Every structure is written in structure tokens, then in C-alpha cells.
Amino acid sequence: MTGKLPRLEVCLSPALLHLFDTKGAVVVIIDVFRATSTIAAALHNGAKCIIPVASVPECIELGNSIDNAITAGERDGKVAEGLAYGNSPSEYPREFVDGRTVVLTTTNGTRLLHMVEGADTIITGSFLNLTAVCDFLLAQGKNVLLGCAAWKDRFNMEDTLFAGAVVNRLAAHFDINCDSARAANQLYISSGGSNFIKFLEDSSHYRRLSGFGLVSDMEYCTTPDLHPVVPILKGRELIIHS
């Protein structure tokens, strides 16, 4: 590529999304704990596709209309009432999910995904597919917005830390004039670039989820590159980019 580098920015909360121009950009939806981790795991383990939906009733209705579908989702960190499965990547091993459609609704991640307008491409990112996401962004050479799902619009540490990992890897190839991106990168550097779970131990989400006995789930979600796929939105479905 010659000339001007594409832009790389970080949006720290869905409530700030309107400040960014997503037209023609690649938008990465980030919900480390746990929607986008679950999406990477389920697709890598053979799920036919993931259909992210906004509400629990929509999830149930759509799930009923698709053969052999799995209805999944959480509200406030727990399996939502009326749905069969939750939002943990460990719930989606190959023997369970292979060839099936997962209809998924979550508190933050799926909501943000539906808010993005005019993007060229929407993909999902998590530590589980960090390198795959970075390679994809590099290959596209387009403007990028890393969109943190946050927690009910509140800034959160884990999504920002992941955004920082991406910024850190791609800094030389993009024009970065965005303090959110700089701060995310700084947090990533502060974390030492490994043992992310240790860095997150004092975060709000860690405290909340560890109260539900989900420490091993969070350890899983912060392990880089266990599920090296790029989930990409095609119509209403997230499928593996190939």
C-alpha cells in the first residue's frame, strides 16, 4: 500500500459510537466476557453460523423456526430465562455445536453489533482470535474501528485491553490519532502483554463473574488464539471468513 495509512480508532462504549464514522470501515465488535469469545469458540468448533439477536423473545422465536437451532444468551451474566444455553465458550464443544445454528442474545455485545451503521464489514474479536483478527485487518487495509461492548455502556477493562492488544500489533500500519486507542495500547503495555487475567483481577466484570463461579471461564476467554477464526457478519449471520 502506498500513500496515506488507513485510520485505526477505538470506541470505548456503545454510548460513544455516534462520535465515529463507520462508513466504509471494518468494525470489530469486542465483548471479551463473553459474547465474542463464545462466538469464536462456537464457530471454530463447527457451528454453522451464529445469529445475534437483540432480545430474548426474538431469540426464542427465531430458534423455534430453525431446525436443530440452539437458543443461547445471558442477561446480567446469567443464562436468560427461556433460553436453553448461556454465554460461556465452554458450553460449545464440537460434539455439541457442530453443524448447528446458534441464536445468541447478550447484554452488551450483540446490542453493539446491531448499532453499527454503514460499515464495510463487521467482524467480532476476542483474545481467542486475536491474531486472526489482526491479520484480517492488515489484509483489508481499510479504516478500522475497534468497538468495545462495555457493560451497559460503562467502560470496561477487558474489552479495552483487547483493543489495546490489536492497536499494539497494528500501530505501524495505521494512522492512529485517537486518544482511546493510545490509552488502550498503554493499558495493554501495562499488562505486560501476557497473563491478561492477572491484570483483570481487580476489574468490575471479573468481580461480577467470579461471584458466579466463572473464574475458569474468564481464564479461557483471555487465552490468545485458541480459536483462530474471523467471525464475519453476512446478512444476519456470523460465519467464518474464509
Add this chain to the structure above:
Amino acid sequence: MTGKLPRLEVCLSPALLHLFDTKGAVVVIIDVFRATSTIAAALHNGAKCIIPVASVPECIELGNSIDNAITAGERDGKVAEGLAYGNSPSEYPREFVDGRTVVLTTTNGTRLLHMVEGADTIITGSFLNLTAVCDFLLAQGKNVLLGCAAWKDRFNMEDTLFAGAVVNRLAAHFDINCDSARAANQLYISSGGSNFIKFLEDSSHYRRLSGFGLVSDMEYCTTPDLHPVVPILKGRELIIHS
């Protein structure tokens, strides 16, 4: 103090203010470059009071109605058209400002100040009055929200860095369960706790203001405790807390 510690939170942008409960809290308005730095300097140098206003016309009208008032303010980093003075602390030495009222409007800081609802107390903070602000917050023992003015609702590094300096000093005395506060503190730690301007050299606001020849202004604004006063809002006026 016995029992439960008061809460300390950080709001990274005015666009996120609605997520925080400011009722009964002490809210610190932070606009390091440069409204709250200018406010600290002008009051410490003898200004009778600062009246923050939302618009340039309001600034002119109010300035005309007050004897010997100074109309001041910026839009996009420059003196706003129709106003006599700008938003640089260096414009307000004692020989100029002593005993006078400053009517001030700025892009971000004064706007945020008017957005806060139901607070017990509103003060302004900047590196110029860092220790004074921390001492005040400690003495009050109430819930605290550190409100970053940001740049047109976009997260910025300098206000967050200042918030982190406050979090770092007060951490033992408050209950902190807010990832924004943790991240701000982490950025402060990354900065080494001194030479803030060096840490900010790559930030968006530094780039913008240095383009206007304002590097020495930013160096001034990042020097701790040059103006050790606590500007506190009483009615429509910011005066020195005594």
C-alpha cells in the same frame, strides 16, 4: 471515618455522564487543556469569581452587564470571536485579573459543568491544583465523581491522566469499583507520576494545541500545584473554597 467508604468513580466523557449517580456527590470538573487550569490560575491570582457560561452570546451579554468584567473563552482551541480573552492560564496574571470577574465559555469544560445535576458540590480540578483538590475530597468524605470534559465528547488523555492522579492519591480512602477509575490510575502509573507533558506528547490535544504554538501553555497546565486553590461553584459563580 468508620463503616463504608465513599465511592470514587471516573466519567471519561460528558456523553457517559448519565450513567453515574451524581446526587449528593462531589463532582470534579476536569478540563486540563485548558478551562479548569485557567480557572485555577485566575482565581489564585485574585479574580473575584469566574462565571462559566454555555455560549459566546451569553458570555458577551453577561460581560457587558458586570462592571470591569473580562469576557473570555475559546472555541476549537482559539479565542472565540467577539470575546476579549482566551483560555490560557498565562493570560490571567494578578496585575490583570485581580478583583475582576471573568465570564468564561469553552468548548468542553464549561459545558460539562452545566450538565451535572443534583450534586452536593461542584469543584474544578487540574494539575495546577491537584493537591488542593485531593485534600478537599478527602476532607468531605462524600461520594466523588471525577468528570473528564474530554474533547467534543471524545475520550482524551490529559483529563484522564489527571483523574488517574487523583485516584492514585485517594485509593485507600474510597471504594473504587469502576473500571474507568482503574484505567485512569493505570495510565497515571504508566506516566511515571511526573513529567506529564512528556506522556501527553502523542495525544490528540497536544498535537492540536502545539499546532497553535501552545506548547509552553501545556507545560504550564501540567505542572502540579502552581495554583493551590479549590474553585467551588456557588450559584452561578466559581469562587475559592475557604
